[in-house]
Every structure is written in structure tokens, then in C-alpha cells.
Amino acid sequence: MDTPTRAVEKALAEVGMNRADLARKLKVTPQALSRVLKVEQVASQRSLWPEILNALGLEIVIQPKEGSK
Template sequence: MENLAEQVRKALKDQGVTQIKLAELLDTTQPVVSRTLKASVLNDRSHWPAILDILGLEVFIRPKQP
């Protein structure tokens, strides 16, 4: 199973959105986007919620299968 960052990177590629374009949409810089894609989703200063919103994605949490 892919992790969240891998899924977002795939969505960016599929939608033709570069990190630079995503940074513009988030009103930040490409290095910040790059760090965000490598960072924990639970970071208080995370751009993850906005990134998921821009890409039309949402996160579902469910128990892992044995």
C-alpha cells in the first residue's frame, strides 16, 4: 500500500500539477512544498490539509487489516 505522500505525488503527476504550481496555489514556496511532502501529516504547521483540498482528495482512517 502506498503512503499518503506517495499517493499525493501520484495525484500531482496525474493532474499535471508541479510542486511550483502547488506552491503558488498555497501561497508558499516550492521548497516548503517539498519539505511538506516529506514531513509528518500531524505537524501543526503542515500544508497537508490545503494540499489535499487543492487536489480534491480526502483521508479516510480505518483499522488495518490483519
């Protein structure tokens, strides 16, 4: 299973964007976006993650881990 950052990287590649393009779309600096992607605090109230996911048409899905009940 991918980490949130890896899923974003895959989605960027699929739509032909890079991190700088996404930063411009979100109206943040590339450095701010890199910090968010590095920390991966998806649930933080001050996080850019909701905007990142929305901009790329992604959603968070919670499911049981393989091998667990």
C-alpha cells in the first residue's frame, strides 16, 4: 500500500504535473508543499493535505490491513 506522499507522486505523474505545478495550483510555495508531503500529517487541521487530495481527485480510504480482521 502506498503512503499518502507516494499516492500524490503517482497522481501527479498520471496527470502530467510536478510538485511545482501543484504548488502553483494550490497557491503555496514549493517549499510549503514539500514540507507537507514530507511530514504526511494527513489529519492535521492546518494541513494542506485536503487541498492536495482535492486538486488531484484523490480521497482517503480506510480499510483493514491485509491479514487482519
